Amino acid sequence: MPSPAALTVYAFGATSFLFGIINLLSPSTTLSTLNLPAAALPAANGNALAAIAMGIYYTLAAWQENRAFFTLTVPMRLLTTAVFWWQGGAWRVPAVWEGIGAVSTGCALVWGRNLSSKNL
Incomplete structure (x- = not known):
């Protein structure tokens, strides 16, 4: 069973891949x-290709339970x-x-760490 953090990264990767294909x-x-x-x-086409690639990378990282990757994505995504929020308008949706x-993902990482420390 994937960790809670991996599930959030799977979801993000799948939606990124899907949005890239649609775009x-x-x-x-x-x-x-x-x-x-x-x-x-x-x-826009370059951005769509980047979203597809990102979807693949995130899904692979989730499958590998790559917690270092999960952790590093949180500040970058924030x-x-x-940046998107400051663009205003329709950019606020992404x-x-x-x-x-x-x-x-950040909450799932903290929750997973707390679960692991309780099981020790």
């Missing part, structure tokens, strides 16, 4: 949702949350997604 298949939707000009299409994922 790659329908980049015009991404552009309009985020109020980006048509000239941003190459960047930074991403802040900010919330990142923030919930980061806090969930």
